[in-house]
Amino acid sequence: MKKLGFDPQKYIEEQTKYILERVNNYDKLYLEFGGKLIGDKHAKRVLPGFDEDAKIKLLQKLKDKSEIIICVYAGDIERNKIRGDYGITYDMDVFRLIDELREYELEVNSVVITRYHGQPSTKLFINKLEKRDIKVYTHGSIEGYPSNLDVIVSEDGFGKNEFIPTTKPIVVVTAPGPGSGKLATSLNQLYHERRHGKVAGYSKFETFPVWNVPIKHPLNIAYEAATVDLKDVNMIDNFHYEKYNEIAVNYNRDIETFPVIKRIIEKITGKESVFQSPTDMGVNRVGFGITDDEVVQEASKQEIIRRSFAIETDFKKGLVDEEVLNRMKLIMEEVELSQVDRVPVQPARDYAEKVKNLSETKDIQAVIAFELGNDQIITGRTTPLMDSCSAGVLNSIKALANISDEIHLLSPMVLETIQNMKKNDLHSKLPALNVNEILIALAISAVTNPTAQLAYNKLSELNGVQAHSTVMLNRDDEQVLRKLGIDVTCDPIYPSENLYYL
Known part of the structure; x- marks a missing residue:
């Protein structure tokens, strides 16, 4: 029998409790969901015992309190970006995601097209959605985002983007993949909610890297291997350490953008942010579900090897460049792994x-x-x-x-x-x-x-x-x-x- 290293029930209970505690601080919480909402096979592989549909089951427990916004970047539709694990384009993945959310009796509020400027293929996609009675909103690019605060938090920034009316205390913002505009959409909603007199908050639900697991743990290195093409790098959250004298792991993009995001939230709300670090923004409790660290370490090492093969085949197909290939080789050397260890x-x-x-x-x-x-x-x-x-x-x-x-x-x-x-x-x-x-x-x-x-x-x-x-x-x-x-x-x-x- 396959050894297990993770308790899915304990995880869901802990995660549900923590999200509800965060919700109680606001009239409405915009919860950005990173990774896969349904069928998180990476998490299943590196955390033996993890339920690949844990996130959606968690939301099902909260279905009376939540609704979902799906973001998709217009540029990904134009270039027919493929979701590798399903072999389908992002626009088709939006359809798939809506169907599966409905099966779980979860309410899909709408689809948001981000950085939209009238692209022809995206127009066709919008038409298909609207013909099936799915609400569609479009958000354009904001000049100087995310650094030009005066423009972003103004009528010429978030103000010119559509407000998405919502009715539930938890609004999940998800997408087919990274770079879809989930954060910008969440902040856009915070801006408009404030104008409507509502106290809205933002949090991020990102499973990896696991903040309370060591930075060089194979579990976190497996995340680097999975996102090597995005050039993500695990880092110690220096903001968190300086504030709490506690080591927490995050990744470079979140740490680099945290000061800007913090200032945007403060400019929207008109008061000091409750977040002192990017780790504070997160609500992930997956680390508390680990029951056998040795099992998780071995499973994570095997995932790193699988990712090395995936990068080599992608390089052969011309889908990634040599820099990505070399980065993957360094990761393998860092964990002292060989492909024949599979x-x-x-x-x-x-x-x-x-x-x-x-x-x-x-x-x-x-x-x-x-x-x-x-x-x-x-x-x-x-x-x-x-x-x-x-x-x-x-x-x-x-x-x-x-x-x-x-x-x-x-x-x-x-x-x-x-x-x-x-x-x-x-x-x-x-x-x-x-x-x-x-x-x-x-x-x-x-x-x-x-x-x-x-x-x-x-x-x-x-x-x-x-x-x-x-x-x-x-x-x-x-x-x-x-x-x-x-x-x-x-x-x-x-x-x-x-x-x-x-």
Whole structure:
């Protein structure tokens, strides 16, 4: 059984209590939510036992007191920015987020388009939202933000942006990703609330870095690895130490901007801010949920290795520059980690080398290795019939179900018929069956084949399995593995010389 290092129930109770204490100081609290509101898989990986939907469940407990504003930066819509974990653009992620919030019976007040100046794709997005009866507000850029206080806190700054009417004491401000304008939107609301005679406050709910965990703890270094492309760096909150003689960890952007934000809040409210440090602004209590530090440290180290593979593949694809790659290498050296410290890496590479030596062509060999429980490693490789992910998943669920390797879960004739349709009727350039196609075939076979049903029932046990591929996976396979809960990494090697058909 996987070792746990975090108590999710204790965390939710502590977090709920702390937020309500903060709310009691104001007529209304604008709570900026950083990170992922739903499906926080980073937190789940580095804090074994963490509920990836803990934040949304916390809000569900507060649903009678809260409503949600979703911010999205117009520029991210214009350039079709992709959310990596879902493989969808930010505008589509807004739709997804609204649907999921509604499932939890949480009220979505509106969507705010930030730094909007009539961009064409954003206009279309606004039209789509309004056609579905979703309120949309637009905020333009403010000259000199965030340093020119006289302009920002005036009719020419926040004053020219729309006020968003709200009715609940807690207003959660969230977004698909960083740089979406959550802080500016919150401060904009504080400005207008003040003009309406309301006492409104601001707080930040950012899970990482964990303020009451040492700065060089692997948990906090894993956060640096996760945001290495943003150039985030963990730092000691010097404001907090000077005021309270207490060491707290924050990150560079929050520490650098704190004096400005503090002055903006003071100029809006007309009195001294209650915040003496960026840590004061936060309401995060995740550090109090840790129950086994050793387990958390090891999980965090594994996350750092996963992030190093992700950066190497992004660099190969031209998505990040060499500076980011080198920064990631320094992080690995700082924690004294090697990529082969990830268990499935070496078995995948060894099997690929073995297959290559037996091959006449000596081409690149696509192999994937799955680390199941009890130190069991299962591999799969690409063949003319199916790709490595398909083979790896089938082999893994057979192993979990104790089905002999010689037994076919799927009839070769059926698979060949599917492949012929894919190649001849659908004119696919990639005839090998991918994992999505194999899983559909398995689901159909399970209806009449008891052995296939036995293996099919083991799919849920792949959740949390670690995997490594010797080549970069195509997006379809990668997304299916993630939906199964498999944490997969890849060597930065393209599976073929093709530019489009990978």
